[in-house]
Amino acid sequence: MLGYALRRVLSAIPIALIAVSVCFFILRLAPGGPFDGERALPPLVLANLRAHYSLDQPLVVQYFIYIWRLLHGDLGPSMVIEGFSVSRLIAIGFPFTLTLALTAFVIATAIGLLAGMVAAVNQNKWPDYVLVLAVMIGVIIPNFLMAALLQLWFGVHLGWFPAGGWVTGSWMHLVLPVTVLAWPHAARISRLMRGSMIEILGTNYVRTARSKGLGERLVLARHAIKPALIPVVSYLGPGLSYLLTGSLAVEQIFGLPGIGKYFVTAALNRDYGIVLGTTILYMFIILALNLIVDLVYAWLDPKVRYR
Amino acid sequence: MKITQVLKAATTAGVVALLMSSSAYAVTLQMHNGGDPGSIDPHKVSGDWENRVVGDYLEGLVTEDPEAAPIPGQAESWEISDDGLVYTFHLRDGIQWTDGTPVTADDFVFAFQRLMDPATASEYAYLQYPIKNAEAINSGEITDFSQLGVKAVDEKTVEITLEAPTPFFLDALTHYTAYPVPKHLIEEVGDAWTDMDNIVANGPYKIVEWLPGSYVRSEKNADYYDAENVQIDEVFYHVLEDQTAALNRYRAGEFDILTDLPSDQYQWLQDNLPGEAHVEPFLGVYYYVLNQEKPPLDDVRIREALSISVLRDVIGPDVLGTGELPAYGWVPPGTGNYVENAYDPEWATLPYEDRVARAVELMTEAGYGPDNPLNLQLRYNTNDNHQRIAVAIAAMWEPLGVNVELFNSETAVHYDALRAGDFQVGRAGWLLDYNDPSNTLDLLKTGISQGDGTNWGNNYGRYSNEEFDALMDQAATEQDLVARGEILADAEEIAMDEFAAIPIYWYVSKNVVKPYIEGFVDNAKDIHRTRWLTKSE
Numbered sequence: 001m002l003g004y005a006l007r008r009v010l011s012a013i014p015i016a017l018i019a020v021s022v023c024f025f026i027l028r029l030a031p032g033g034p035f036d037g038e039r040a041l042p043p044l045v046l047a048n049l050r051a052h053y054s055l056d057q058p059l060v061v062q063y064f065i066y067i068w069r070l071l072h073g074d075l076g077p078s079m080v081i082e083g084f085s086v087s088r089l090i091a092i093g094f095p096f097t098l099t100l101a102l103t104a105f106v107i108a109t110a111i112g113l114l115a116g117m118v119a120a121v122n123q124n125k126w127p128d129y130v131l132v133l134a135v136m137i138g139v140i141i142p143n144f145l146m147a148a149l150l151q152l153w154f155g156v157h158l159g160w161f162p163a164g165g166w167v168t169g170s171w172m173h174l175v176l177p178v179t180v181l182a183w184p185h186a187a188r189i190s191r192l193m194r195g196s197m198i199e200i201l202g203t204n205y206v207r208t209a210r211s212k213g214l215g216e217r218l219v220l221a222r223h224a225i226k227p228a229l230i231p232v233v234s235y236l237g238p239g240l241s242y243l244l245t246g247s248l249a250v251e252q253i254f255g256l257p258g259i260g261k262y263f264v265t266a267a268l269n270r271d272y273g274i275v276l277g278t279t280i281l282y283m284f285i286i287l288a289l290n291l292i293v294d295l296v297y298a299w300l301d302p303k304v305r306y307r
Numbered sequence: 308m309k310i311t312q313v314l315k316a317a318t319t320a321g322v323v324a325l326l327m328s329s330s331a332y333a334v335t336l337q338m339h340n341g342g343d344p345g346s347i348d349p350h351k352v353s354g355d356w357e358n359r360v361v362g363d364y365l366e367g368l369v370t371e372d373p374e375a376a377p378i379p380g381q382a383e384s385w386e387i388s389d390d391g392l393v394y395t396f397h398l399r400d401g402i403q404w405t406d407g408t409p410v411t412a413d414d415f416v417f418a419f420q421r422l423m424d425p426a427t428a429s430e431y432a433y434l435q436y437p438i439k440n441a442e443a444i445n446s447g448e449i450t451d452f453s454q455l456g457v458k459a460v461d462e463k464t465v466e467i468t469l470e471a472p473t474p475f476f477l478d479a480l481t482h483y484t485a486y487p488v489p490k491h492l493i494e495e496v497g498d499a500w501t502d503m504d505n506i507v508a509n510g511p512y513k514i515v516e517w518l519p520g521s522y523v524r525s526e527k528n529a530d531y532y533d534a535e536n537v538q539i540d541e542v543f544y545h546v547l548e549d550q551t552a553a554l555n556r557y558r559a560g561e562f563d564i565l566t567d568l569p570s571d572q573y574q575w576l577q578d579n580l581p582g583e584a585h586v587e588p589f590l591g592v593y594y595y596v597l598n599q600e601k602p603p604l605d606d607v608r609i610r611e612a613l614s615i616s617v618l619r620d621v622i623g624p625d626v627l628g629t630g631e632l633p634a635y636g637w638v639p640p641g642t643g644n645y646v647e648n649a650y651d652p653e654w655a656t657l658p659y660e661d662r663v664a665r666a667v668e669l670m671t672e673a674g675y676g677p678d679n680p681l682n683l684q685l686r687y688n689t690n691d692n693h694q695r696i697a698v699a700i701a702a703m704w705e706p707l708g709v710n711v712e713l714f715n716s717e718t719a720v721h722y723d724a725l726r727a728g729d730f731q732v733g734r735a736g737w738l739l740d741y742n743d744p745s746n747t748l749d750l751l752k753t754g755i756s757q758g759d760g761t762n763w764g765n766n767y768g769r770y771s772n773e774e775f776d777a778l779m780d781q782a783a784t785e786q787d788l789v790a791r792g793e794i795l796a797d798a799e800e801i802a803m804d805e806f807a808a809i810p811i812y813w814y815v816s817k818n819v820v821k822p823y824i825e826g827f828v829d830n831a832k833d834i835h836r837t838r839w840l841t842k843s844e
Contacts, residue, residue: 030720031719031720031723031724032717032719032720032721032722032723033719033723034719036718036719036720036722036723036726041428041430042432042433042445042446043446043762044425044445044446044447045425045428045429045430045432045445046428048425048426048427048428049428052428081343081345081346081519084519089519092518092519093519093520147552148551148552148555151552151555151556151559152555155555155556155559155561156555156558156559159559162559162561163552163555163556163558163559163561164547164552164555164556164559164561165521165522165545165556165561166518166521166522251520252547252548252549252552253549253552254552255520255521255522255545255546255547255552255556256520256521257518257519257520257521258520259520261520262520268717268718268719269719270719
């Protein structure tokens with residue numbers, strides 16, 4: 001298994017390089033540049049800015065400059081946020097985005113699994129219907145609308161939680177953003193769990209377990225839950241990366257200092273450094289998550305073997 | 308018994324102390340500031356959200372009063388020579404940076420040289436081009452910075468020499484491009500002087516924390532010469548571009564001032580929070596540029612038809628909902644050094660049906676009509692309001708036999724296309740950098756030939772008229788303000804009679820201010836420095 005993990009890590013290197021290269025060149029194909037604002041810059045100023053960021057070099061040269069820096073762990077400067085290197089912006093914003101996403105992930109996964117099981121066991125009874133309704137709400141309402149609604153109800157009308165902003169160390173400020181992020185995630189997990197659980201509960205080995213006189217709780221705990229988790233686990237990796245990248249709207253509406261928004265605003269501003277930096281970061285996260293998920297399979301399903 | 312009494316007394320004392328400390332301590336202003344500052348270096352910023360932060364921690368020779376008119380800042384007085392060319396500023400006694408170093412004339416000389424240094428690549432350096440040799444240095448023609456018209460006569464005296472008399476120069480000096488920067492610090496740490504570990508201030512506030520994406524926090528500068536009259540102890544400039552979310556947080560009491568509001572909530576605000584929304588004329592024009600370099604818009608008849616058939620009265624009140632005033636000319640009402648209502652075309656007063664009839668006639672003359680429709684592409688940068696206006700105007704042009712194809716793109720792509728001349732009709736807007744008509748009229752000057760082409764700058768439509776250019780040059784050297792205003796008004800008339808562009812509405816500033824905030828005075832520049840505000844709660 002160690003050998004397998006090692007091979008996976010090594011095979012990620014060419015994938016990473018290809019992704020960075022493709023991203024680099026696609027970005028440059030887009031018209032407009034980081035200094036195309038509403039007002040024209042004097043030609044000399046523009047030339048100086050371009051020279052400062054090596055944008056006056058041929059594209060291929062820029063590419064090698066970027067890769068060279070990258071190999072030295074330098075993500076370069078931001079072209080739009082003066083005075084902050086991309087690494088520093090990520091260092092400030094990423095821990096926050098990670099906290100937000102992980103909190104939402106843990107809460108949502110726990111709620112989702114529990115709700116899915118309860119619904120499966122009580123199939124077509126009221127707990128099941130309540131779940132379906134909650135799932136529907138979570139999946140149908142886009143997160144920017146959900147954010148605005150929660151802000152209005154709990155921030156403005158009820159005044160239970162801050163309607164936005166960030167004060168270091170204040171969990172109250174995280175309640176609404178985490179709810180917005182967690183809800184759709186919990187909804188998807190519970191649907192997967194419910195579906196796979198219902199399927200497992202109908203299998204022959206569960207029937208065997210019941211027929212040999214095991215109590216329903218033991219049947220669930222020993223025989224049903226573990227295999228039912230497999231489809232859920234394969235969703236957890238993409239799910240977490242979705243939470244990490246999907247924090248954009250939440251961060252913007254609640255005015256939180258994460259990096260989700262850079263992903264989009266930097267692309268619009270043609271801030272090449274930040275777009276590439278965040279892409280690389282997310283790429284590593286996704287590669288790592290996929291690897292972890294694959295390894296977790298082995299524990300869950302004896303049929304999976306690594307060679 | 309005794310113990311409870313002691314406990315009670317202690318608790319009471321504690322509570323009282325807490326109350327006293329919180330009342331004696333920190334009056335905090337929570338200001339919604341919109342965008343995330345790209346920088347806090349006055350030579351590198353360009354947005355109004357950056358101006359709010361920078362203008363609170365740095366102060367120039369001249370600063371703004373509550374109405375944004377120029378008043379003495381770091382300079383307590385000044386003299387202007389009779390020919391209007393030499394300004395001599397006398398610095399206040401005892402002014403210093405927050406690290407204790409005195410603010411001297413050298414800091415100003417250094418700041419202006421750094422601003423004009425092409426290597427600084429300052430976007431707004433051109434605002435100080437009235438200064439002698441500024442443009443030549445900024446464009447690299449002169450490399451000896453000591454030739455810049457800003458000199459330190461002695462430690463307390465700054466002398467600024469201009470290229471030509473400039474009536475709006477004091478106003479231009481209130482702009483952040485004219486702020487001093489700490490010479491001693493920049494010589495030591497370079498561009499890193501704005502890092503939180505290094506930064507110093509000479510204004511009423513000093514920046515103490517910057518959390519990108521969330522807020523900038525400043526505290527009152529006790530060393531500021533007018534510190535005793537500064538009421539707010541601490542300011543948060545919150546980053547939040549989502550206007551609806553900002554309004555929600557304002558309603559939740561988390562913001563004291565909103566610097567923008569969602570247009571569709573304006574009516575709601577007026578009904579439910581009367582008096583809190585401040586929608587006021589703001590020096591700026593929203594317009595459509597017409598690409599006059601190629602047919603068909605090089606034909607003045609078509610430009611006229613397109614312009615007069617735009618029913619501007621419905622754009623502000625109905626399409627946008629915030630009551631922006633219709634624009635028929637090029638210089639916003641309220642602009643200083645100008646003739647009141649200089650341009651007022653007769654067609655603007657005609658009934659709309661007559662205007663459409665006239666437009667149809669012009670289109671027929673130009674060879675277009677229902678059988679031979681004119682296909683135009685209308686470009687705008689992606690934004691709900693721009694889209695609404697584009698759709699409305701496309702509908703207004705339909706009766707003329709004009710088929711409009713709407714084309715939206717993100718801001719960078721949009722302006723790239725406008726600059727490259729790759730458009731037919733394009734949306735643009737201009738907010739005045741200083742309160743003078745030349746600031747908008749300059750947009751219509753013929754481009755400067757450069758190498759093998761012409762640099763059109765911000766004149767996206769490539770409007771060119773020799774007579775107009777000559778008047779602009781003449782105005783630049785005219786010293787009599789009234790005569791200069793009239794020359795500029797003549798220039799405006801020439802350009803507008805030729806429909807150089809289609810002005811649509813005059814911008815408004817949109818602030819929402821809690822009733823307990825005092826000292827917030829509406830003004831056409833929409834500048835409200837925190838030092839003038841008080842918060843009574």
